[in-house]
Amino acid sequence: MKAPRPAGWRRWRDRVLQQEDLNFLLTNRVPRIALTRLVGWFSQIRQPWLARTSIAVWRAFTDLDLSDAKPQRYASLHECFVRELRPGARPVDPDPALLTSPCDAIVGACGALDGLQALQAKGMAYPLKALLGSTPAAEPYRDGIYVTLRLTSTMYHRFHAPHQGTLEHVTYFSGDTWNVNPVALARVGRLFCRNERAALRYRLDAGPVVTLVPVAAVLVASIRLHALDVLLHLRWRGPHEMPCxxxxxxxxxxxxxxxxxxxxxxxxxxxxxxxxxxxxxxxxMGEPLLRLPPAA
Known part of the structure; x- marks a missing residue:
């Protein structure tokens, strides 16, 4: 069990991290793609003492909790980032009328879509056409519903099927690596549409089709999907459309x-x-997120 940090340290840390101008400067006004590649390289170094030191520094600035992780020792920082959980750590709600959360997260903007517009932050919207790549991809969701799920750096980083169904298609977009925290979302227009992302078209056995859009960010620009035999990352430029x-x-x-x-x-x-x-x-992950239409 990790020793609790002094309350004074936590207050000082939180005051620093909550300074919006400093937060934005440190996470966005930097060479984002170069820094992301550097962190990706560093995280893959397989040296247990380096991994332990890096995780200790990570814990000093966050509330990282590894108590529900399946592995307790890591040969690299990457292994800690993509850790699995102990069996049973995330019960999945079995109600077929519910779509469950695909991941651990903090809910951001959510609710009804305004036509084909979704809210990024207060007073700042983005068009689904820009996010999903085309009007035909966006049109099924006109006046539909959406939920934004933000994973913090300390959370469990794997994502799961929200319902029984089939992944039919993946559209990959190579892009930028803006931070996706609330500070950046309130300042950078159409941020999700700028960043690297993948649009996953998922058909539920119950009939409806939903789309999940994992969006990468600074230090995080690569997405692994079990359905594909490639790692989606900034240096990989295509193919753009991938049937599944x-x-x-x-x-x-x-x-x-x-x-x-x-x-x-x-x-x-x-x-x-x-x-x-x-x-x-x-x-x-596994908790109720959306309720299916009664007809489904």
Missing amino acids: DARYAKGDEMGWFQHGSTIVVFAPRGFALAEGVAPARRVR
Whole structure:
């Protein structure tokens, strides 16, 4: 069990990290792509003493908790980033009327879409066409519903099937690596549409099609999907469109981020937010996220 940090240190750390101008400067006004590649290289170094030191520094500035992790020792920082959890650590709600959260996260903007516009932050919207790549890809979600799920750096970074169904298609977009924290979301227009991301078209066995969009960020620019035999990252330029036919049971693992970022879930009209889902709410993988239409 890790020793608690002095309250004074936590207060000082939180005051520093909550300074919006400093936060934005340190995480965005830097050579983002070069820094992301450097951290990716560093995290892959397999040296246990270096991994232990790096994790200790990480813990000093965050509330990293590894108590529910399956491995307790790591040969590299990367192994800690993409750690698995102990069996049973994330029970999946079995109710077939519910779409469950694909990941551990803090809920950001969510609710009804305004036509084909989603809210990024207060007073700042983005078009689904820009995020998903085309009007035909966006049109099924007109006046539908969406939930933004933000993974912090300390969270479990794997994501899972929200319902029983089939991953039919992946559209990959290589892009920038802006930070996706609230400070950046309030300052950078169409941020999700600028960053590296993958749009996952997922057909539920119940009928409806939903789309999950994992969005990469600074230090996090690579996405692993079990359905594909390539690692999606900034140096990989295509193919842009990748048909799939991968079946998943509810809660099955679909892939992971190399660190932590955001997943935006889009569903057609008729879906509704599950009880208690609202901005700033913390959810865990497997907890209720959306309620399916009664007809489904």
